[in-house]
Structure formats: structure tokens, C-alpha cells
Amino acid sequence: MPLRLYNTLTKHIEPFIPGDPSHITFYTCGPTVYDDAHIGNFRSFLAADVLRRWIESPLCDVQAEGGARHRGPRRVTHVMNITDVGHMTDDAEGGESGEDRMSVAGRRLLEAKKAGKLPDNVSVDPSNPYQIAEFYANRFVEDARRLGLKVAIESQQDPTLMPRATQKVAGMIQVIRRLIDRGHAYAVGEPGKQTIYFHVPSFAPYGKLSGNTLDQLAEGKGGRISAANQAQKKHPADFLLWKSDPSHVMKWDSPWGTGYPGWHIECTVMSAERLLLPGAPASGVVKQAAGGVGPALLDALVHLTDQTGIIDLHSGGEDNIFPHHECEIAQSCAAFNTHPEKGTFARMWFHPRFLLVDGEKMSKSKGNFYTPRDLFEKGIEPAAIRFEIIKTHYRSNANFTEQGLKDSQRTVDRWRTFLERADQGARDSSVDPEVGRWFALAMSNDLNIAEAIAEVNKWISRTHEPSLNDGMMMRTFDNVLGVLELSRAATAQTEIGVFRDGLAPDPAVLAKLNERAAARAGKNFKRSDEIRDELAKMGYGIKDIAGGKVEVRRA
RNA sequence: GGGCGGGUGCCAGAGUGGACAAAUGGAGCGGAUUGCAAAUCCGCUGCGCAAGCUUCGUGGGUUCGAAUCCCACCCCGCCCUCCA
Numbered sequence: 001m002p003l004r005l006y007n008t009l010t011k012h013i014e015p016f017i018p019g020d021p022s023h024i025t026f027y028t029c030g031p032t033v034y035d036d037a038h039i040g041n042f043r044s045f046l047a048a049d050v051l052r053r054w055i056e057s058p059l060c061d062v063q064a065e066g067g068a069r070h071r072g073p074r075r076v077t078h079v080m081n082i083t084d085v086g087h088m089t090d091d092a093e094g095g096e097s098g099e100d101r102m103s104v105a106g107r108r109l110l111e112a113k114k115a116g117k118l119p120d121n122v123s124v125d126p127s128n129p130y131q132i133a134e135f136y137a138n139r140f141v142e143d144a145r146r147l148g149l150k151v152a153i154e155s156q157q158d159p160t161l162m163p164r165a166t167q168k169v170a171g172m173i174q175v176i177r178r179l180i181d182r183g184h185a186y187a188v189g190e191p192g193k194q195t196i197y198f199h200v201p202s203f204a205p206y207g208k209l210s211g212n213t214l215d216q217l218a219e220g221k222g223g224r225i226s227a228a229n230q231a232q233k234k235h236p237a238d239f240l241l242w243k244s245d246p247s248h249v250m251k252w253d254s255p256w257g258t259g260y261p262g263w264h265i266e267c268t269v270m271s272a273e274r275l276l277l278p279g280a281p282a283s284g285v286v287k288q289a290a291g292g293v294g295p296a297l298l299d300a301l302v303h304l305t306d307q308t309g310i311i312d313l314h315s316g317g318e319d320n321i322f323p324h325h326e327c328e329i330a331q332s333c334a335a336f337n338t339h340p341e342k343g344t345f346a347r348m349w350f351h352p353r354f355l356l357v358d359g360e361k362m363s364k365s366k367g368n369f370y371t372p373r374d375l376f377e378k379g380i381e382p383a384a385i386r387f388e389i390i391k392t393h394y395r396s397n398a399n400f401t402e403q404g405l406k407d408s409q410r411t412v413d414r415w416r417t418f419l420e421r422a423d424q425g426a427r428d429s430s431v432d433p434e435v436g437r438w439f440a441l442a443m444s445n446d447l448n449i450a451e452a453i454a455e456v457n458k459w460i461s462r463t464h465e466p467s468l469n470d471g472m473m474m475r476t477f478d479n480v481l482g483v484l485e486l487s488r489a490a491t492a493q494t495e496i497g498v499f500r501d502g503l504a505p506d507p508a509v510l511a512k513l514n515e516r517a518a519a520r521a522g523k524n525f526k527r528s529d530e531i532r533d534e535l536a537k538m539g540y541g542i543k544d545i546a547g548g549k550v551e552v553r554r555a
Numbered sequence: 556g557g558g559c560g561g562g563u564g565c566c567a568g569a570g571u572g573g574a575c576a577a578a579u580g581g582a583g584c585g586g587a588u589u590g591c592a593a594a595u596c597c598g599c600u601g602c603g604c605a606a607g608c609u610u611c612g613u614g615g616g617u618u619c620g621a622a623u624c625c626c627a628c629c630c631c632g633c634c635c636u637c638c639a
Binding site: 006008011029030031032037038040041042043044045047101207210211212213216229230236237238239240263264316317318319320321322323324327351352353354355356359360361388391392393395396397398399401403404406407408410411413414417442448450451453454455456457458461464520523525528529532541542543544545551 | 556557558559560561562566567568569570578579580581582589590591592593594595596631632633634635636637638639
């Protein structure tokens with residue numbers, strides 16, 4: 001069965017039909033970097049990652065235009081932006097002052113610096129918003145790589161896969177200019193200090209993605225818009241493309257005045273610039289000529305398209321559906337399509353749902369707020385975190401729990417053991433003919449990852465003596481799930497102990513292990529059990545393994 | 556007020572007209588193994604000895620038949636111009 005996905009735009013599960021089934025273009029709305037990303041953020045990024053890995057898999061079939069079936073593997077160009085612009089001066093969360101988020105982050109960093117909580121090797125100037133953004137962007141990419149986010153790994157070789165909004169402002173200005181030229185945007189205010197708005201009534205399909213219609217949108221219900229800004233718009237739903245504000249912490253020159261771009265415009269530009277002509281390297285010459293615009297975007301601005309969807313896939317958290325992606329569709333189609341009202345920008349819109357923790361919303365005040373860093377520090381390995389976060393269907397609210405994390409760790413351990421055994425297994429044994437098919441069927445059914453995992457588990461249970469071929473099969477599955485390939489904390493070995501979970505051989509622990517070994521040798525099992533309990537109280541779990549050694553893990 | 560995604564067994568989480576008392580993992584129980592554990596393997600885990608009975612948010616309905624379809628209601632999550 002070819003891949004089918006729930007399309008937020010049509011509200012149906014439907015075949016994913018890309019423009020070119022041998023090469024998929026995929027854009028994911030990435031993080032805003034004013035703080036460390038948390039596991040909730042990562043849920044949507046990892047769901048997108050699993051999707052792209054599945055599309056790349058040799059097991060995945062995709063329907064081509066005209067109905068033909070395209071068999072995997074195939075190439076995916078996956079772009080994920082980093083929003084490193086603060087650009088929210090009306091931001092309610094910044095406090096009554098509507099303070100910019102980067103400024104808030106700066107204050108927080110300054111406090112951390114004063115308190116000596118910043119790592120020594122980090123030099124960041126808390127008064128410099130660009131440095132703050134860079135600081136958090138780097139930390140994000142680091143976390144993402146540890147969790148196996150492929151786009152973050154690839155961006156080491158090809159940084160254009162993770163573009164930064166601050167470096168794409170020239171392109172945004174070009175697109176805004178185009179929107180004004182085509183009558184979709186207008187300026188208010190005095191020349192040199194103008195604000196540019198997208199005029200929503202100029203794009204008839206506005207609202208299709210979110211299900212909102214202009215008359216149903218209750219203006220101000222979200223409590224985030226200021227009356228003063230509303231008053232100057234032609235229509236209450238019109239949204240910001242450019243704001244002239246020389247006092248802003250991050251600002252650029254533009255034909256309309258010094259200021260900053262609107263939030264939505266950045267994704268239009270970053271996706272178009274990298275994905276419209278897949279593989280075309282950004283040429284320095286063209287960039288110069290176009291004022292910093294890449295060739296794909298330049299081409300899009302010169303040659304309008306008749307295609308409905310000009311990129312194949314677009315993903316983002318469920319909160320992005322409205323207004324962000326709604327606005328992105330409007331402005332992208334208005335800028336790039338011959339007939340904007342016929343456009344959808346992306347052929348398929350993919351929105352993972354939010355993650356809950358212990359059945360509740362994650363929040364700092366509830367104490368159920370986790371970042372991957374928090375968990376790494378506790379010695380939880382990336383593979384377990386990744387598995388726990390991806391194991392639930394992307395369109396329901398997953399529940400992240402400590403028990404779940406333990407369950408996930410066990411599964412990861414079992415799968416690893418299976419793979420290790422398979423790698424030492426027979427050479428010429430044939431692989432189970434069923435499991436690949438079931439796995440593919442599950443994944444192609446709107447990414448039913450839980451069922452796919454169940455198929456892997458059943459297969460492992462019935463495969464008592466895995467062969468080399470089974471190992472290859474397991475790797476094929478894991479290339480999709482991305483779990484076993486993740487690095488884990490090094491194992492430290494001593495004469496007696498094998499220390500897992502990144503534990504260092506503590507002399508106190510070693511002493512106890514030796515004492516226990518002696519007790520056992522003398523058949524003093526009472527004492528040896530006491531020692532096990534003592535170690536448990538110290539936070540260590542032990543088990544006897546082959547060769548007379550003891551494996552030590554965090555309890 | 557409006558738009559959207561969900562609600563399944565002790566927990567997590569599949570299933571979306573009959574093969575469903577409901578996959579898979581965890582937890583629990585029993586057994587093999589182990590000095591005891593751990594890991595692994597086997598069996599059980601709604602009620603009932605059984606034929607059978609009662610379950611899939613709640614209440615109605617459609618159907619020979621519903622966890623699955625329809626209607627109403629309740630709950631959780633997201634959104635209605637910062638948010639994964």
C-alpha cells in the first residue's frame with residue numbers, strides 16, 4: 001500500500017502524492033531559539049523525522065501522479081528552519097511591557113551568568129540578541145543530533161538545510177515587495193516608518209487549513225493583539241509582513257523603514273529558497289545580484305507557477321495550524337502562484353499533536369517540564385527518550401511518563417540484544433517474509449508507528465535464532481525509527497564491574513562489588529544480598545553477568 | 556462563541572462494521588533457569604467451573620451483528636494573530 005497521511009488541509013487521510021516521487025521536498029517549522037527546546041518541541045520534530053525516514057525507506061511505496069506506484073528507497077530533502085528573530089513586540093508573555101523574547105532570554109542568561117550557571121567554555125553576551133539566539137540555536141542542534149534528528153545531522157555537511165531567519169531577511173523583503181506589487185499587501189504609516197500588512201481578503205481560500213472562516217474568527221479571542229495595531233489594518237485578520245521599528249533589538253533596513261519582518265514570511269522564504277529547485281546550490285553571484293536571494297526563490301519570483309502544491313510536505317506543531325501555516329499558505333500562494341486561490345503551497349500538511357506529561361500539560365510551575373538535557377543529565381540514554389517520544393501516533397496527545405521511559409528503555413535493550421545476536425547469527429538463513437510487509441503496511445497507514453513497533457516485537461519474539469539477514473532487517477526498521485543507531489553513554493569496565501549508563505567506576509561501589517564477590521565465593525549469600533540492597537540505596541542496580549562480572553546501572 | 560485532533564483493559568498504546576474479551580510493550584501472577592536476583596523462555600491476568608455474561612467517555616439510534624457507523628452530551632489537548 002502506498003503511503004497515506006492525514007492532510008490537515010483536506011481533513012482526510014489520503015495518498016501522499018509528491019511532485020517527483022523519487023525526490024521529496026519537505027519543510028518543517030523549526031524552533032524559536034530563545035530557550036532550550038523541551039521534549040514537547042521535540043515531539044513534533046521527531047514525528048517529522050520519522051516521517052522523512054519512512055519516506056526514504058526501501059520499504060515505503062509512494063503514489064505518483066497518475067496513480068503509478070513508486071517503490072522506495074528515495075531521496076528526501078528535509079529543511080528545518082531556526083527562528084532566531086525575536087520579532088514579537090506585542091508579546092503578552094514578555095510581560096506588560098510587551099518585551100521582546102530575545103530580551104527576556106538575555107535577562108535570563110545574564111542571571112545565569114551571574115550565578116555562575118553557564119558552562120565555562122561558553123561565551124555569550126547576554127545583551128546581544130544575535131549571540132543569545134546563536135547560543136540557544138547551537139544547543140538545539142546539539143540536542144537534536146543526540147536524538148537522531150536527521151536534518152540536524154545532515155546540516156553539519158549542508159548548513160542550508162537549517163537556515164536561520166536572520167540571514168534570510170533580504171529574501172523576505174523581496175517576497176513582501178512582490179506581495180505589494182500583486183496587490184496582496186499594503187503599507188500604512190509615513191514613508192520610512194511603514195508597516196506592511198498582508199491583506200487577507202485578497203486570498204479567498206484563507207481559513208481552509210484551520211477550518212476558520214474570516215467571519216468566524218472572533219477577533220482578539222486569543223487575547224494577543226493590541227487595539228492600536230488593529231486600528232490601522234484594512235481588515236482585522238490582516239497580518240504583519242514588515243514592521244518598521246528602529247528601536248527593536250533586532251532590525252534590518254528595508255524599503256519601508258528600518259525594522260523587522262513578520263513571523264510568517266520567514267518560512268515562505270526559507271522553504272522556497274531551498275526547496276523549489278531541489279539541489280540547486282545557492283550561487284554567490286546570483287545572491288549578490290538579487291540582494292541576498294537564493295536562485296530558487298529568485299526563480300519563483302520571476303516565474304509564477306501553475307502547480308497547486310510547490311513543495312511536497314510541510315510540518316509543524318498543531319499550534320502552527322493557525323495562524324502561522326494559514327498565513328504561510330496565503331502569502332506563498334499570493335507570491336508564487338499564477339492563480340493564488342488554486343494554490344496550497346504544500347501538497348501535504350502534517351501536524352503532530354502536543355505531548356502531555358503525566359497526563360497534564362507540561363509547565364514549569366507544575367514541575368513536569370523536561371528538556372532532553374535534563375534527561376541526559378539523569379543518565380537516560382537518547383535512544384530511550386527518542387523511543388518514548390515517537391511511540392505514540394502523531395495525531396493524538398502522547399503521554400510522557402517516567403514509567404513509559406522505563407518501558408522504552410527495556411524495549412531498546414531488548415532490540416539491541418536481538419541485533420547483537422543477529423550479527424553473530426547464521427549467514428545464509430532467510431529472513432521472515434512477513435514482518436517487512438506488516439511493518440510497511442502499518443507505517444503507510446498514516447504512520448501507525450505503534451502497530452509497526454508491535455510487528456517488530458512479535459517478529460523478535462518468534463525469531464529465536466536471528467540470522468545476519470534478520471540483523472539487516474532490524475537495521476532497515478531502525479533506519480526508520482532511528483533508535484538503535486543512537487550513541488549511548490560509554491561503558492566503563494573494571495576487573496569486576498561493567499558500568500553502564502555513563503556511570504564512572506566509583507571506588508566505593510567497587511569496594512562493595514569486591515566484598516560481595518568474596519561473600520558469594522564463601523557462600524555467604526546473606527551478606528551478598530545485603531550489599532545488593534546497600535547499592536540499591538546508593539542508586540545502583542546490579543546484576544551478575546557472564547564472566548563473573550557485575551553489570552552496574554542506575555537503579 | 557467558532558474551528559480542529561483525541562477519549563480503549565492496572566499503565567502506555569494499537570484496533571475504526573463480524574476473525575475482538577480487544578494487537579504490542581510494561582506491570583502483576585504461576586512455572587523453567589538462578590544460591591537469591593537480573594536477563595531469558597513458557598503459561599495466565601474482565602466475570603464465570605462451564606455453556607455463557609458484562610466491557611472500549613456517557614446516553615440514545617442504525618444493523619442479523621458496533622470499540623468501529625449516525626445523533627446528542629461530557630471530558631482532555633490545540634487554536635482564534637508569540638508558541639512544537
